[in-house]
Amino acid sequence: MTSRAPGKRVRKAPAERRNEIVATAARIGLTEGLECVTLRRVADELGVQPGLVGHYFPAADELVAEAFTHATMAELDGLLPPEPDGPLRTFRRFFGLTSSADFDDVSKLWLNARHLSRYRPVLRDHVVKQELLWCRRLEELITAGTAAGVFACADPWGAATRILVAIDGASAYINTSADQRRTPTADMPRTVAESELGLRRGMFLTD
Amino acid sequence: MTSRAPGKRVRKAPAERRNEIVATAARIGLTEGLECVTLRRVADELGVQPGLVGHYFPAADELVAEAFTHATMAELDGLLPPEPDGPLRTFRRFFGLTSSADFDDVSKLWLNARHLSRYRPVLRDHVVKQELLWCRRLEELITAGTAAGVFACADPWGAATRILVAIDGASAYINTSADQRRTPTADMPRTVAESELGLRRGMFLTD
DNA sequence: TGCTTTATTGGTCGCCCACTCAATAGCATT
DNA sequence: AATGCTATTGAGTGGGCGACCAATAAAGCA
Numbered sequence: 001m002t003s004r005a006p007g008k009r010v011r012k013a014p015a016e017r018r019n020e021i022v023a024t025a026a027r028i029g030l031t032e033g034l035e036c037v038t039l040r041r042v043a044d045e046l047g048v049q050p051g052l053v054g055h056y057f058p059a060a061d062e063l064v065a066e067a068f069t070h071a072t073m074a075e076l077d078g079l080l081p082p083e084p085d086g087p088l089r090t091f092r093r094f095f096g097l098t099s100s101a102d103f104d105d106v107s108k109l110w111l112n113a114r115h116l117s118r119y120r121p122v123l124r125d126h127v128v129k130q131e132l133l134w135c136r137r138l139e140e141l142i143t144a145g146t147a148a149g150v151f152a153c154a155d156p157w158g159a160a161t162r163i164l165v166a167i168d169g170a171s172a173y174i175n176t177s178a179d180q181r182r183t184p185t186a187d188m189p190r191t192v193a194e195s196e197l198g199l200r201r202g203m204f205l206t207d
Numbered sequence: 208m209t210s211r212a213p214g215k216r217v218r219k220a221p222a223e224r225r226n227e228i229v230a231t232a233a234r235i236g237l238t239e240g241l242e243c244v245t246l247r248r249v250a251d252e253l254g255v256q257p258g259l260v261g262h263y264f265p266a267a268d269e270l271v272a273e274a275f276t277h278a279t280m281a282e283l284d285g286l287l288p289p290e291p292d293g294p295l296r297t298f299r300r301f302f303g304l305t306s307s308a309d310f311d312d313v314s315k316l317w318l319n320a321r322h323l324s325r326y327r328p329v330l331r332d333h334v335v336k337q338e339l340l341w342c343r344r345l346e347e348l349i350t351a352g353t354a355a356g357v358f359a360c361a362d363p364w365g366a367a368t369r370i371l372v373a374i375d376g377a378s379a380y381i382n383t384s385a386d387q388r389r390t391p392t393a394d395m396p397r398t399v400a401e402s403e404l405g406l407r408r409g410m411f412l413t414d
Numbered sequence: 415t416g417c418t419t420t421a422t423t424g425g426t427c428g429c430c431c432a433c434t435c436a437a438t439a440g441c442a443t444t
Numbered sequence: 445a446a447t448g449c450t451a452t453t454g455a456g457t458g459g460g461c462g463a464c465c466a467a468t469a470a471a472g473c474a
Contacts, residue, residue: 158391169376184365
């Protein structure tokens with residue numbers, strides 16, 4: 001936590017302070033879980049009073065929701081950069097990243113958010129938006145690849161959806177029996193994708 | 208909640224009372240979520256004092272974990288009865304049940320438990336056990352079907368694992384965008400299974 | 415019937431949470 | 445250098461939670 005002499009105040013422009021709060025909340029949510037995104041916890045991290053965070057987010061639900069969106073938005077841009085350098089290369093990169101251990105926190109975050117959405121309507125709206133956004137980005141990539149003649153896919157949206165099912169399914173055990181399941185499931189997202197896009201097995205292999 | 212005149216006591220055999228508590232906790236966990244399985248909530252439901260539930264479960268985590276196991280154990284027995292009447296028929300029944308709306312609460316429970324396992328080691332142990340049990344039961348069915356010449360499968364454990372990935376992946380959106388995704392993902396678990404077991408597409412269709 | 419055992423009560427404690435609000439102090443403007 | 449605006453403090457409210465424990469009453473046994 002950023003500590004500061006008690007009583008000392010640092011006054012910032014509202015927009016800057018708000019961004020700071022959301023970024024901090026996103027980091028907490030990603031590394032420790034969205035349940036840890038509380039007014040107090042975020043305030044501690046920033047070295048301010050809880051009341052200040054409450055001032056920017058009169059309803060704590062909104063902060064949690066924005067934290068989630070902030071984190072997943074950044075992650076998506078890392079996975080599927082807006083302007084890709086070739087569908088094949090982008091897909092290889094995508095599977096390389098999603099199957100790496102660095103992706104574990106992201107898997108946990110999605111699991112976290114999808115469950116918490118059961119109780120928190122505001123978060124739910126954000127999660128639905130992100131789910132559809134991730135799917136759409138993947139769809140665009142597939143459509144581009146198909147137009148370029150690299151892939152053969154009659155239903156890009158369906159293919160994107162099913163590839164994500166494989167990824168989300170394989171990462172569902174991240175907090176539990178992931179270790180015991182890695183071997184039979186590690187290749188599944190990649191092979192589902194290759195099958196959906198009419199490619200030979202191994203075409204998306206990085207090595 | 209079962210109401211009773213305040214002060215009135217009903218004294219039961221410890222084993223009976225304990226079972227009652229676990230069964231109630233399981234019902235709450237399945238229908239409302241494991242976060243709602245609290246000493247107070249279960250006590251209310253049974254018309255007893257919170258202290259009594261605390262007496263049987265000195266650590267609340269243990270109650271939550273047993274509630275989960277109780278619920279999923281019962282569900283598994285409903286999905287894959289111990290002595291099946293033919294692998295093909297059993298699989299059809301299995302996919303009929305898992306793709307029905309009655310399975311929604313079970314999907315939510317798994318999602319719930321898998322996330323909560325991040326923070327609760329006792330629950331985590333129970334979830335891992337159930338995950339492996341479900342997988343093993345499916346594996347046994349596949350092995351039986353392969354021995355009978357109905358299926359062609361070189362790796363029953365791997366096949367079972369991947370079928371469950373498809374099911375868990377498709378049900379990951381149960382609290383969020385399930386509606387928008389039903390069409391492209393509804394058939395996925397079934398077709399994955401048919402492919403894994405060397406069957407023609409549609410062999411597991413109920414109708 | 416009276417006695418012992420123990421299942422159950424009924425309250426307390428401390429912790430963490432979101433939310434509220436009057437008072438305060440940093441900063442830009444003049 | 446004084447002023448006004450407002451970002452920020454600091455303290456308080458009420459609620460839910462697990463954990464704890466002495467007192468109590470139900471049930472089985474002598």
